[in-house]
Amino acid sequence: MSARSLTTRLIAIGGAAVLIGGLTACSSGDSGGSSGGKVEISYLIDNGPATAATAKPLIAAFEKANPDITVKLDTRPQGTDGDNLIKTQLSTGEMADVFNYNSGSLLQALNPDNTLVDLSDQSWAKDVDPQFTKVVSTSKGMYGAPFGTSFGGAIMYNKKVYEKLGLSVPTTWDEFIANSEKIKDAGDVAPIIQTYGDTWTSQLFVLADFANITAQQSDWASEYTDHKEPYTKDPAFAGFDHLAEVEDKGLLNQDYASATQANGLKMLAEGTGAQYPMLTNAISTIQQDNPSKVDDIGAFAIPAQDASDTRLTIWEPNGLYVPKTTTGDKLSAAKKFIAFANSSEGCGIQNDTGTPGGPYVISTCSLPSSVPPMIGDLQKYLDEEKASPALEFLSPIKGPNLEKICIQVGSGISSAAVGAKQYDQDVVQQAQQLGIKGW
Known part of the structure; x- marks a missing residue:
């Protein structure tokens, strides 16, 4: 399937936008004016190796095209620790001049109207898919530019392990458990990989189950936002129940408590682990x-x-964002950097240094001609209209402690029922801070 047709199908599903990239970079409209002398700006990314692998050549190419601007690369932790660091730096005025961060509910928790620069007047903004614009905007402005591709929350699996054991892709939870038990019985291969050493990875059984919730109750997200649906009852309870079940049945890798995402992906690639709930x-x-x-x-x-x-x-x-503390020549340079990241050259660097986990969300950028076979697996759900957005793009409510709660449940320390109740309590303060009625 061509990159264009893949993009079209992904954009077609309501709310699930898809492709990033584009626009030739540094016009005066994007830069906000030229700087007189040498300007240094800082760029903050998460500490994942794949993120750095793209950021470093992107910076090098930008500095070559803009010799009067230097970009200093900084890193932050992933997960809750990274979220808290960003909130702290924004509140203390110490945020980097450009930073890479989530779109959706986590962005809304940053109070963007008060902390971020409105980028809606930038020339690349018109090329962004409306669904992405929606998740980086408020009624007062558009605060983010896309960076990277859309992606799924799924079970990534080793096809060779499946082929060796004669397994088929499961379509029900019971089939998934049956596959996992056959892998366990065969020995040597961990049926299900979990990596709680990187705490954020613990959430996938809960968060990536959301499309299944929507399939059973189409208005669940709005009812949840109105405080009328909890996680303590079905259909939402299933995610916590699954998290507990796979641990209780001994289907996890032995080092799940300390393993990192890098460890888990190595296991998956080498076939020492068979299935990994993960963002694609x-x-x-x-x-x-x-x-x-x-x-x-x-x-x-x-x-x-x-x-x-x-x-x-x-x-x-x-998204890529600029804090309001970035002003003057630094603001002009920051806008140039964001425009470059979404230019044809910037998009090419993204394609050359990373592997798409899905399509882009800006019309001026295309997937490379060769993409991993896994992208075709995702495409099947889209072709059959069996895909929908994660909760964080349909509701502003996401509690700060979900990953820690999931680790407790997924380690057998708390029951699924206790974990679900704790998460329902966890979101109350955030909903109240956001001023949502009913909380």
Whole structure:
């Protein structure tokens, strides 16, 4: 399938935008004016190796095209620790001049109207898919430019392990458990990989199950936002129940408590672990660290109890943002950098240094001619209209402690029921801070 047709199908599903890139960079309209002398700006990214692999050549190319601007690269932790650091730096006026961060509910928690620069007047903004614009905007402005591709939340799996054991892609949760038990019985291969050493990775069984919730109750997100639906009852409770079940049945890798995402992806690529609930943009790390194994990796949606409800959950790309503390020549330089990242050259660097986990969300950027076979697995759900957005793109409510709660449940320390109740309590303060009625 061509990159264009893939893009078209992904954009076609309501709310699930898809492609990033574009626009030739540094016009005066984007830069906000030229700087007189040498300007240094800072760029903050997460500490994932795949993120740095793209950021460094992007900076080098930008500095070559803009010799009067130097970009200093800084890193932050992933997960809750990174979220808290960004909030702290914004509140203390110490935020980098440009930073890469989530779109959707986590962005809304940064109070963007008061902390971020409105980028809606930039020339690349008109080329962004409206669904992405929606998740980086408020009624007062558009605060983010896309960076990276859209991606799914799914079970990434080793196709060679499946082939060796004669397994088929499961369409129900019971089939998934049956596959996992057959892998366990065969020995040597961990059926399900979990990596709680990187705490954020613990959330996938809950967050990537959301499309299955929508399939069963289409208005669940709005009811949840209105405080009328909790996680303590079905259909939402299933994610916590699954998290507890796979640990209780001994289906996890032995080092799940300390393993990191890098460890988990290595296990998956090498076939010492068979299945990994993960965001599919992680394929870029496998491309970087185990390029010969990329074709061995497939993906399927986290199965629902009933096959008719099994859907793929889609995430929008991250955004590039500028804090209001960036002013003058630094602001002009920051806008130039963002425009360059979304230019044809910037998009080409993204394609050359990473592996798409899905399509882009800007019309001026295209996927490379060759993409991992896993992208085709995701496409099937889109072709069959069995995909929908993650909750964070439909509701502003996401509690800060979900990953820690999931680790407790996924380690057998708390029951699924206790974890779900704790998360329902966890979101109350954020909903109240956002001024949402009913909380």
